[in-house]
Amino acid sequence: MMESLHVAVAVLSLLSLGQTAPTTNCESLTKRIQIPGRDQLLGRWNLIAESTDVVSAKQLLEMSRITLWANYVAATEENIMIGSMHLKMAGLCFSMTFNSTLENNTFTLTYPYSTTSFQLKTGCPDCMVLYYNATFGRSSYRGVQLLSRRPKVSAAELQEFKKQVECLNLPEAAFLDPNQGFCPDPSLSKDSTSFDVTSFMGAGDMKMIDEIFRSGAAVETFSEMFSQIFSTFGETVEN
Template sequence: MKILCIAVAVLSLVSVGQPASLACNNLLTPTDKNPELLGRWHMIAFASESCLATTLFNSLVWPSLAMDVTSKDKPNTYDYNIKVKMYGFCFNETETFIYENSKMIDLDSNNSPTGDPDVVLQTSCPDCIVLKSNDYIDTLLLLSKRKSVSDAELKEFETQTQCLGWSAVKMLNTEFDFDNCKILNDDISDEEAETLGNNILSTMSERLSGMYNDIYNCFRDKVWSYFY
Protein backbone atom coordinates (compact mmCIF):
# COMPACT_ATOMS: atom_id res chain seq x y z
CA MET A 1 0.00 0.00 0.00
CA LYS A 2 2.82 2.41 0.83
CA ILE A 3 4.46 1.80 -2.56
CA LEU A 4 1.11 2.29 -4.28
CA CYS A 5 0.61 5.67 -2.54
CA ILE A 6 4.07 6.81 -3.61
CA ALA A 7 3.39 5.74 -7.18
CA VAL A 8 0.12 7.66 -7.28
CA ALA A 9 1.82 10.77 -5.92
CA VAL A 10 4.61 10.57 -8.48
CA LEU A 11 2.27 9.96 -11.41
CA SER A 12 0.06 12.87 -10.41
CA LEU A 13 3.01 15.23 -10.64
CA VAL A 14 4.90 13.91 -13.67
CA SER A 15 3.52 16.68 -15.87
CA VAL A 16 4.66 19.47 -13.52
CA GLY A 17 7.87 21.14 -14.75
CA GLN A 18 10.38 23.19 -12.78
CA PRO A 19 10.43 26.87 -13.80
CA ALA A 20 13.37 27.79 -16.03
CA SER A 21 16.51 28.41 -14.02
CA LEU A 22 17.11 31.81 -15.64
CA ALA A 23 13.64 32.99 -14.70
CA CYS A 24 14.18 31.72 -11.16
CA ASN A 25 17.48 33.56 -10.87
CA ASN A 26 15.74 36.79 -11.83
CA LEU A 27 12.73 36.28 -9.58
CA LEU A 28 14.82 35.39 -6.53
CA THR A 29 17.23 38.30 -6.96
CA PRO A 30 16.90 41.18 -4.46
CA THR A 31 15.27 44.20 -6.04
CA ASP A 32 17.52 46.88 -7.51
CA LYS A 33 14.80 49.52 -7.10
CA ASN A 34 13.85 51.49 -4.02
CA PRO A 35 10.11 50.91 -3.53
CA GLU A 36 7.89 53.73 -2.36
CA LEU A 37 7.38 52.36 1.10
CA LEU A 38 5.09 54.99 2.59
CA GLY A 39 1.39 54.25 2.84
CA ARG A 40 -0.75 51.19 3.40
CA TRP A 41 0.31 47.78 2.19
CA HIS A 42 -2.25 44.98 1.98
CA MET A 43 -0.98 41.47 2.56
CA ILE A 44 -2.41 39.38 -0.25
CA ALA A 45 -0.79 35.94 -0.21
CA PHE A 46 2.01 33.95 1.36
CA ALA A 47 3.94 30.69 1.18
CA SER A 48 6.51 29.00 3.37
CA GLU A 49 9.02 26.18 3.39
CA SER A 50 6.58 24.19 5.55
CA CYS A 51 3.45 23.17 3.71
CA LEU A 52 1.81 21.84 6.86
CA ALA A 53 2.44 25.03 8.86
CA THR A 54 1.07 27.13 6.00
CA THR A 55 -2.03 24.97 5.66
CA LEU A 56 -2.82 24.96 9.37
CA PHE A 57 -2.27 28.72 9.69
CA ASN A 58 -4.52 29.53 6.77
CA SER A 59 -7.21 27.05 7.79
CA LEU A 60 -7.38 27.88 11.48
CA VAL A 61 -6.48 31.59 11.57
CA TRP A 62 -6.95 33.12 8.07
CA PRO A 63 -6.46 36.75 9.14
CA SER A 64 -6.70 40.02 7.27
CA LEU A 65 -3.36 41.83 7.50
CA ALA A 66 -2.25 45.31 6.49
CA MET A 67 0.80 47.42 7.20
CA ASP A 68 0.82 51.23 7.44
CA VAL A 69 4.31 52.65 6.86
CA THR A 70 5.31 56.15 7.97
CA SER A 71 8.70 57.86 7.84
CA LYS A 72 10.92 58.71 10.79
CA ASP A 73 13.32 61.62 11.21
CA LYS A 74 16.36 59.47 10.39
CA PRO A 75 17.09 58.60 6.72
CA ASN A 76 15.71 55.27 5.50
CA THR A 77 14.04 54.65 8.87
CA TYR A 78 10.32 53.91 9.13
CA ASP A 79 7.58 52.94 11.53
CA TYR A 80 5.17 50.23 10.44
CA ASN A 81 1.87 49.58 12.12
CA ILE A 82 0.66 46.02 11.57
CA LYS A 83 -3.13 45.74 11.58
CA VAL A 84 -4.65 42.30 12.13
CA LYS A 85 -8.29 41.29 11.87
CA MET A 86 -9.62 37.82 12.59
CA TYR A 87 -12.96 36.47 13.77
CA GLY A 88 -14.39 40.00 14.02
CA PHE A 89 -11.68 41.27 16.36
CA CYS A 90 -8.74 43.56 15.58
CA PHE A 91 -5.41 44.41 17.10
CA ASN A 92 -2.35 46.29 15.94
CA GLU A 93 1.30 46.72 16.82
CA THR A 94 3.90 49.28 15.78
CA GLU A 95 7.54 48.50 15.06
CA THR A 96 10.46 50.37 13.52
CA PHE A 97 12.68 49.25 10.66
CA ILE A 98 15.46 50.55 8.45
CA TYR A 99 15.58 49.90 4.70
CA GLU A 100 19.04 49.38 3.23
CA ASN A 101 20.30 47.47 0.19
CA SER A 102 16.99 45.76 -0.54
CA LYS A 103 16.62 44.66 3.09
CA MET A 104 14.18 45.59 5.83
CA ILE A 105 15.82 45.33 9.24
CA ASP A 106 13.80 45.67 12.46
CA LEU A 107 15.13 48.05 15.10
CA ASP A 108 14.76 47.62 18.84
CA SER A 109 13.96 50.35 21.39
CA ASN A 110 17.60 51.48 21.21
CA ASN A 111 17.43 51.72 17.40
CA SER A 112 19.78 48.76 17.09
CA PRO A 113 19.21 46.09 14.40
CA THR A 114 17.49 42.98 15.70
CA GLY A 115 16.66 39.64 14.11
CA ASP A 116 17.24 38.54 10.55
CA PRO A 117 16.48 41.07 7.79
CA ASP A 118 13.59 40.61 5.36
CA VAL A 119 14.79 40.68 1.75
CA VAL A 120 12.76 42.51 -0.90
CA LEU A 121 12.77 40.43 -4.10
CA GLN A 122 12.22 41.39 -7.71
CA THR A 123 8.64 41.72 -8.96
CA SER A 124 7.10 43.11 -12.14
CA CYS A 125 4.06 44.30 -10.18
CA PRO A 126 4.38 48.11 -10.05
CA ASP A 127 2.86 48.58 -6.60
CA CYS A 128 3.79 45.31 -4.91
CA ILE A 129 6.50 44.13 -2.57
CA VAL A 130 7.64 40.53 -2.26
CA LEU A 131 9.31 39.87 1.10
CA LYS A 132 11.43 36.85 1.94
CA SER A 133 11.55 36.43 5.70
CA ASN A 134 13.67 34.07 7.80
CA ASP A 135 12.40 34.92 11.29
CA TYR A 136 10.84 31.72 12.63
CA ILE A 137 10.15 29.83 9.43
CA ASP A 138 11.23 30.79 5.93
CA THR A 139 8.30 32.67 4.41
CA LEU A 140 7.48 34.53 1.21
CA LEU A 141 4.87 37.29 1.41
CA LEU A 142 3.13 39.31 -1.31
CA LEU A 143 2.01 42.83 -0.37
CA SER A 144 0.29 45.40 -2.57
CA LYS A 145 -0.97 48.95 -2.30
CA ARG A 146 -4.16 47.54 -3.83
CA LYS A 147 -6.56 45.21 -2.06
CA SER A 148 -6.15 42.60 -4.80
CA VAL A 149 -3.71 41.78 -7.57
CA SER A 150 -4.15 40.52 -11.13
CA ASP A 151 -3.97 36.87 -12.08
CA ALA A 152 -0.65 37.50 -13.85
CA GLU A 153 0.84 39.16 -10.76
CA LEU A 154 -0.31 36.31 -8.55
CA LYS A 155 1.07 33.79 -11.04
CA GLU A 156 4.48 35.45 -10.87
CA PHE A 157 4.41 35.18 -7.08
CA GLU A 158 3.46 31.50 -7.36
CA THR A 159 6.42 30.99 -9.70
CA GLN A 160 8.74 32.53 -7.11
CA THR A 161 7.57 30.02 -4.51
CA GLN A 162 8.01 27.17 -7.01
CA CYS A 163 11.56 28.34 -7.66
CA LEU A 164 12.23 27.96 -3.94
CA GLY A 165 10.61 24.54 -3.92
CA TRP A 166 8.16 25.67 -1.25
CA SER A 167 4.53 24.89 -0.52
CA ALA A 168 1.66 26.15 -2.62
CA VAL A 169 0.64 29.79 -2.23
CA LYS A 170 -2.15 30.52 0.24
CA MET A 171 -4.44 33.52 -0.10
CA LEU A 172 -4.95 35.62 3.03
CA ASN A 173 -8.31 37.08 3.98
CA THR A 174 -8.77 40.27 1.94
CA GLU A 175 -11.49 41.84 4.09
CA PHE A 176 -9.55 44.95 5.10
CA ASP A 177 -12.20 46.79 7.11
CA PHE A 178 -10.25 47.48 10.30
CA ASP A 179 -12.68 50.14 11.51
CA ASN A 180 -15.71 47.93 12.09
CA CYS A 181 -14.36 45.40 14.55
CA LYS A 182 -13.85 45.02 18.27
CA ILE A 183 -10.39 45.80 19.63
CA LEU A 184 -8.67 42.77 21.10
CA ASN A 185 -6.83 43.70 24.29
CA ASP A 186 -6.38 42.72 27.92
CA ASP A 187 -9.61 44.47 28.90
CA ILE A 188 -11.83 42.15 26.88
CA SER A 189 -14.99 41.26 28.79
CA ASP A 190 -16.24 37.75 29.48
CA GLU A 191 -19.08 38.29 27.02
CA GLU A 192 -16.69 39.44 24.29
CA ALA A 193 -14.37 36.52 25.03
CA GLU A 194 -17.31 34.12 24.66
CA THR A 195 -18.32 35.78 21.38
CA LEU A 196 -14.76 35.50 20.10
CA GLY A 197 -14.63 31.83 21.07
CA ASN A 198 -17.92 31.08 19.30
CA ASN A 199 -16.80 32.94 16.19
CA ILE A 200 -13.54 31.05 16.13
CA LEU A 201 -15.20 27.66 16.49
CA SER A 202 -17.82 28.45 13.85
CA THR A 203 -15.28 29.67 11.30
CA MET A 204 -12.87 26.83 12.04
CA SER A 205 -15.54 24.21 11.47
CA GLU A 206 -16.32 25.71 8.07
CA ARG A 207 -12.71 25.98 6.97
CA LEU A 208 -11.57 22.65 8.40
CA SER A 209 -13.83 20.81 5.97
CA GLY A 210 -11.42 21.66 3.16
CA MET A 211 -8.22 21.19 5.13
CA TYR A 212 -7.88 17.44 4.78
CA ASN A 213 -7.33 17.61 1.05
CA ASP A 214 -4.70 20.32 1.58
CA ILE A 215 -2.89 18.14 4.13
CA TYR A 216 -2.91 15.25 1.64
CA ASN A 217 -1.39 17.58 -0.95
CA CYS A 218 1.33 18.54 1.55
CA PHE A 219 2.35 14.92 2.02
CA ARG A 220 2.04 14.22 -1.70
CA ASP A 221 4.37 17.09 -2.56
CA LYS A 222 6.79 16.02 0.17
CA VAL A 223 6.96 12.53 -1.30
CA TRP A 224 7.49 13.96 -4.77
CA SER A 225 10.39 16.08 -3.52
CA TYR A 226 12.34 12.91 -2.69
CA PHE A 227 12.13 11.77 -6.30
CA TYR A 228 12.63 15.11 -8.05
Protein backbone atom coordinates (compact mmCIF):
# COMPACT_ATOMS: atom_id res chain seq x y z
CA MET A 1 0.00 0.00 0.00
CA MET A 2 2.74 2.48 0.94
CA GLU A 3 4.63 1.70 -2.28
CA SER A 4 1.53 2.57 -4.33
CA LEU A 5 1.14 5.75 -2.30
CA HIS A 6 4.72 6.82 -2.98
CA VAL A 7 4.37 6.18 -6.71
CA ALA A 8 1.05 8.04 -6.88
CA VAL A 9 2.52 11.06 -5.11
CA ALA A 10 5.56 10.94 -7.37
CA VAL A 11 3.55 11.01 -10.59
CA LEU A 12 1.27 13.81 -9.37
CA SER A 13 4.20 15.93 -8.33
CA LEU A 14 5.56 15.93 -11.87
CA LEU A 15 2.29 16.47 -13.57
CA SER A 16 4.99 19.21 -9.50
CA LEU A 17 4.13 42.75 -11.85
CA GLY A 18 1.49 45.13 -12.30
CA GLN A 19 -2.07 44.74 -13.62
CA THR A 20 -2.28 44.40 -17.39
CA ALA A 21 -4.96 43.31 -19.79
CA PRO A 22 -5.02 39.63 -20.82
CA THR A 23 -2.96 38.92 -23.91
CA THR A 24 -4.37 36.97 -26.85
CA ASN A 25 -1.61 37.11 -29.48
CA CYS A 26 0.37 33.86 -29.77
CA GLU A 27 3.64 35.64 -30.41
CA SER A 28 3.22 37.56 -27.17
CA LEU A 29 1.81 34.65 -25.18
CA THR A 30 4.77 32.41 -25.97
CA LYS A 31 7.38 35.12 -25.40
CA ARG A 32 10.05 34.23 -22.90
CA ILE A 33 10.45 37.00 -20.31
CA GLN A 34 13.52 38.29 -18.53
CA ILE A 35 13.84 37.58 -14.81
CA PRO A 36 15.71 40.42 -13.07
CA GLY A 37 16.41 38.31 -10.00
CA ARG A 38 15.13 35.58 -7.75
CA ASP A 39 13.53 37.86 -5.11
CA GLN A 40 10.26 38.21 -7.04
CA LEU A 41 10.05 34.41 -7.24
CA LEU A 42 10.33 33.73 -3.52
CA GLY A 43 7.34 32.84 -1.39
CA ARG A 44 4.22 30.78 -1.97
CA TRP A 45 2.79 29.77 -5.35
CA ASN A 46 -0.45 27.81 -5.81
CA LEU A 47 -0.75 25.49 -8.82
CA ILE A 48 -3.86 26.57 -10.72
CA ALA A 49 -3.60 24.55 -13.94
CA GLU A 50 -1.21 22.47 -16.00
CA SER A 51 -0.96 21.13 -19.52
CA THR A 52 1.56 18.50 -20.53
CA ASP A 53 2.07 16.04 -23.37
CA VAL A 54 2.33 13.19 -20.84
CA VAL A 55 -0.38 10.81 -22.07
CA SER A 56 -3.55 10.90 -19.91
CA ALA A 57 -2.07 13.54 -17.56
CA LYS A 58 -5.24 15.67 -17.58
CA GLN A 59 -7.48 12.76 -16.68
CA LEU A 60 -5.12 11.60 -13.93
CA LEU A 61 -4.74 15.04 -12.36
CA GLU A 62 -8.47 15.68 -12.28
CA MET A 63 -9.29 12.15 -11.12
CA SER A 64 -6.91 12.40 -8.15
CA ARG A 65 -8.55 15.64 -6.91
CA ILE A 66 -5.24 17.03 -5.67
CA THR A 67 -4.26 20.54 -4.68
CA LEU A 68 -0.66 21.67 -4.64
CA TRP A 69 1.36 24.68 -3.58
CA ALA A 70 5.08 25.36 -3.48
CA ASN A 71 7.25 27.72 -1.48
CA TYR A 72 10.67 29.11 -2.40
CA VAL A 73 13.29 30.61 -0.10
CA ALA A 74 16.71 32.00 -0.95
CA ALA A 75 19.72 29.77 -0.42
CA THR A 76 23.16 31.09 0.53
CA GLU A 77 24.27 30.82 -3.08
CA GLU A 78 23.00 33.76 -5.11
CA ASN A 79 21.39 31.73 -7.88
CA ILE A 80 19.91 28.90 -5.80
CA MET A 81 16.40 28.65 -4.37
CA ILE A 82 15.27 25.99 -1.91
CA GLY A 83 11.81 24.80 -2.84
CA SER A 84 9.24 22.84 -0.90
CA MET A 85 6.17 21.24 -2.49
CA HIS A 86 2.99 20.53 -0.53
CA LEU A 87 0.49 18.17 -2.15
CA LYS A 88 -2.90 17.21 -0.74
CA MET A 89 -4.53 13.93 -1.79
CA ALA A 90 -7.17 11.81 -0.07
CA GLY A 91 -7.16 14.22 2.85
CA LEU A 92 -3.45 13.59 3.44
CA CYS A 93 -0.56 16.00 2.99
CA PHE A 94 2.74 15.11 1.35
CA SER A 95 5.82 17.29 1.11
CA MET A 96 9.07 17.26 -0.81
CA THR A 97 12.11 19.57 -0.85
CA PHE A 98 14.37 20.34 -3.80
CA ASN A 99 16.87 22.90 -5.05
CA SER A 100 16.21 25.09 -8.08
CA THR A 101 18.94 26.96 -9.93
CA LEU A 102 18.15 30.24 -11.71
CA GLU A 103 20.66 31.13 -14.41
CA ASN A 104 20.20 32.99 -17.70
CA ASN A 105 16.44 33.27 -17.02
CA THR A 106 16.18 29.49 -16.82
CA PHE A 107 15.18 27.33 -13.87
CA THR A 108 16.99 24.00 -13.58
CA LEU A 109 16.15 21.03 -11.34
CA THR A 110 18.06 17.78 -11.20
CA TYR A 111 15.99 16.06 -8.50
CA PRO A 112 13.65 14.22 -8.39
CA TYR A 113 13.92 14.38 -12.18
CA SER A 114 15.72 16.58 -14.70
CA THR A 115 13.76 19.72 -15.59
CA THR A 116 14.49 23.03 -17.30
CA SER A 117 11.87 25.76 -17.40
CA PHE A 118 11.42 29.45 -18.12
CA GLN A 119 8.71 32.05 -17.66
CA LEU A 120 6.25 33.15 -20.33
CA LYS A 121 4.50 36.50 -20.50
CA THR A 122 1.15 36.76 -18.70
CA GLY A 123 -1.37 39.50 -18.06
CA CYS A 124 -2.16 38.07 -14.63
CA PRO A 125 -0.70 40.46 -12.01
CA ASP A 126 0.37 37.85 -9.47
CA CYS A 127 0.84 34.77 -11.63
CA MET A 128 3.77 32.86 -13.03
CA VAL A 129 3.49 30.82 -16.22
CA LEU A 130 6.26 28.25 -16.52
CA TYR A 131 7.04 26.38 -19.71
CA TYR A 132 9.14 23.29 -19.00
CA ASN A 133 10.95 20.33 -20.46
CA ALA A 134 11.28 17.31 -18.18
CA THR A 135 13.05 13.98 -18.50
CA PHE A 136 12.40 10.91 -16.40
CA GLY A 137 13.23 7.36 -17.27
CA ARG A 138 13.85 7.14 -21.01
CA SER A 139 11.29 9.77 -21.95
CA SER A 140 11.19 13.53 -22.34
CA TYR A 141 8.07 15.63 -21.94
CA ARG A 142 7.08 19.26 -22.17
CA GLY A 143 4.35 21.26 -20.52
CA VAL A 144 3.23 24.56 -19.05
CA GLN A 145 1.97 25.47 -15.58
CA LEU A 146 -0.11 28.38 -14.30
CA LEU A 147 0.77 29.34 -10.73
CA SER A 148 -0.60 32.22 -8.68
CA ARG A 149 -0.18 33.85 -5.29
CA ARG A 150 -3.97 33.43 -5.01
CA PRO A 151 -5.80 30.09 -4.72
CA LYS A 152 -8.14 31.18 -7.54
CA VAL A 153 -7.75 33.41 -10.58
CA SER A 154 -10.31 35.22 -12.74
CA ALA A 155 -12.13 33.78 -15.73
CA ALA A 156 -10.20 36.13 -18.03
CA GLU A 157 -6.88 34.94 -16.59
CA LEU A 158 -7.91 31.31 -17.07
CA GLN A 159 -8.90 32.06 -20.65
CA GLU A 160 -5.51 33.63 -21.32
CA PHE A 161 -3.78 30.48 -20.05
CA LYS A 162 -6.00 28.30 -22.23
CA LYS A 163 -4.90 30.37 -25.21
CA GLN A 164 -1.25 29.94 -24.24
CA VAL A 165 -1.75 26.17 -24.16
CA GLU A 166 -3.24 26.30 -27.66
CA CYS A 167 -0.38 28.45 -28.92
CA LEU A 168 2.14 25.95 -27.57
CA ASN A 169 0.27 23.11 -29.29
CA LEU A 170 -0.19 21.26 -26.01
CA PRO A 171 -3.19 19.18 -24.87
CA GLU A 172 -6.11 20.73 -23.00
CA ALA A 173 -5.10 21.82 -19.51
CA ALA A 174 -6.22 20.27 -16.24
CA PHE A 175 -7.56 22.76 -13.70
CA LEU A 176 -7.12 21.97 -10.02
CA ASP A 177 -10.04 22.57 -7.66
CA PRO A 178 -9.09 24.85 -4.72
CA ASN A 179 -12.33 23.86 -2.99
CA GLN A 180 -10.59 20.59 -2.10
CA GLY A 181 -8.52 22.62 0.37
CA PHE A 182 -4.76 23.03 0.67
CA CYS A 183 -2.23 21.53 3.03
CA PRO A 184 -1.46 23.99 5.84
CA ASP A 185 1.81 25.86 5.89
CA PRO A 186 4.01 23.81 8.25
CA SER A 187 5.88 26.96 9.30
CA LEU A 188 2.61 28.46 10.59
CA SER A 189 0.87 25.39 11.95
CA LYS A 190 2.74 23.29 14.51
CA ASP A 191 -0.03 20.70 14.50
CA SER A 192 0.12 20.03 10.76
CA THR A 193 1.01 16.49 9.72
CA SER A 194 2.74 15.89 6.42
CA PHE A 195 4.51 12.87 4.98
CA ASP A 196 7.93 13.83 3.63
CA VAL A 197 8.45 11.83 0.43
CA THR A 198 11.71 13.49 -0.62
CA SER A 199 13.78 10.38 0.01
CA PHE A 200 11.35 8.18 -1.94
CA MET A 201 11.65 10.12 -5.20
CA GLY A 202 14.51 8.14 -6.65
CA ALA A 203 15.60 7.13 -10.15
CA GLY A 204 13.84 3.79 -9.74
CA ASP A 205 10.49 5.51 -9.14
CA MET A 206 10.95 7.71 -12.22
CA LYS A 207 11.85 4.69 -14.34
CA MET A 208 8.76 2.79 -13.17
CA ILE A 209 6.47 5.79 -13.80
CA ASP A 210 7.96 6.22 -17.27
CA GLU A 211 7.33 2.55 -18.05
CA ILE A 212 3.70 2.85 -16.93
CA PHE A 213 3.10 5.85 -19.18
CA ARG A 214 4.87 4.19 -22.11
CA SER A 215 2.72 1.07 -21.68
CA GLY A 216 -0.44 2.99 -22.55
CA ALA A 217 -2.14 1.75 -19.38
CA ALA A 218 -1.45 4.78 -17.18
CA VAL A 219 -5.10 5.59 -16.47
CA GLU A 220 -5.96 2.02 -15.48
CA THR A 221 -2.81 1.56 -13.37
CA PHE A 222 -2.97 4.86 -11.48
CA SER A 223 -6.76 4.67 -11.19
CA GLU A 224 -6.34 1.44 -9.27
CA MET A 225 -3.71 3.06 -7.05
CA PHE A 226 -5.91 6.09 -6.37
CA SER A 227 -8.88 3.84 -5.63
CA GLN A 228 -6.85 1.92 -3.06
CA ILE A 229 -5.66 5.13 -1.44
CA PHE A 230 -9.08 6.79 -1.32
CA SER A 231 -10.71 3.58 -0.11
CA THR A 232 -8.17 3.23 2.67
CA PHE A 233 -8.87 6.76 3.88
CA GLY A 234 -12.66 6.59 3.53
CA GLU A 235 -13.02 8.32 0.19
CA THR A 236 -13.96 7.23 -3.33
CA VAL A 237 -12.56 8.18 -6.71
CA GLU A 238 -14.97 10.10 -8.90
CA ASN A 239 -14.87 8.86 -12.46
